[in-house]
Amino acid sequence: MRMMPISMCRPGMKLGKRIFSDDGIVLLAEGVELTAPLLRRLGENGISYLYIQDPRTEGIEVPEILSEETHRQALNTIRSVFRDFVDQPGKRRTGTYPYVGRNLRQVMHLIMDDLQRNRDAMIMLMNLQTVDHYLYMHSLNVCVYTTLLGMAYGYGTDELATLGLGALLHDVGKTQISMQVLLKPGQLSSAEYEEMKRHAERGYYLLKDEPNIPLIAAHCALQHHERLDGSGYPRGLKGDEIHEYARWIGIVDSYDAMTTHRVYRDPMLPHRAVETLYAGSGTLYDTAMLRVFRDKVAIYPVGITVRLNTGQTGVVVDINSASAHRPIVRVLTDEANADLKTPYDIDLSKQLSVMITGIEAGPSER
Missing domain, CATH: 3.90.105.10 (Molybdopterin biosynthesis moea protein, domain 2)
Structure with missing residues (x-):
């Protein structure tokens, strides 16, 4: 495929x-x-x-990071939890929901079990073919990607569970934002943008007193839009003032937002999104964390069509985890763009003179 x-x-x-x-x-x-x-x-x-x-x-199979059952249970739980948190914007919610933390922890165990079985998994574009509510799928994506990064970084099981919960709930404050603002197809007005920014603090207040959710998860919701140079919100924190979990989530949140379809724009492909993140290295995002992230991202997803410096085109067959920017490619055309009678595979990590120069993409990626 x-x-x-x-x-x-x-x-x-x-x-x-x-x-x-x-x-x-x-x-x-x-x-x-x-x-x-x-x-x-x-x-x-x-x-x-x-x-x-x-x-x-034929024979090109796109690997799934999560099993179909884990994916289904996770989205159902996220949807249920987020709907329980929905309230009139600005209205103070009273009471707590002890079962919320228990249900989310069960989901985290399922996710971590899937990821532990394939610790070398790369960050792939997830669920391109899911007709979804953006907030639910984004929350799951950020959780999975961040947990993969945490594994690569060397966090222990308890740390991963807390980091994953923080990632899963980082945008829960958006349940308190009006749908007119949240789903607006065009550019937000200054007043609407200020309203949207309030989701960070609202998420913190939703989570901080929940008995089965770590307080650090609430701080992840509060701080995931803070940036190293103090240009983020809501408090303009700098450097180490931002919890390291929130710094990881900030990178992944930005990446998934760029690579996911939104009502107001088409998605970027991974190589463009990574370039954009690196433009903020050391100012917006932690440089060492970005290196871990770059090494775990499948820059060219399996199945995508690429152009080579030889003039040929082909489809990515597999990812080389040690060299994500040099995948295995099935060459489909010759230098004159004529279809080959017998396509063949080439491993770019071994054929160093052959490089990817471009991709076959939609209008927004050209």
């Missing part, structure tokens, strides 16, 4: 992977033939890329 921008998909193509709703229900099965109305509806529901069947890319 291969990954294609939905803008380049055409009627008659067949799905290479199933499409899910945000509660794990299969909406479209693998092998379904795409039609023009179907493509239009998928685009309207926030899907920017599709995995498509292609005989030339």
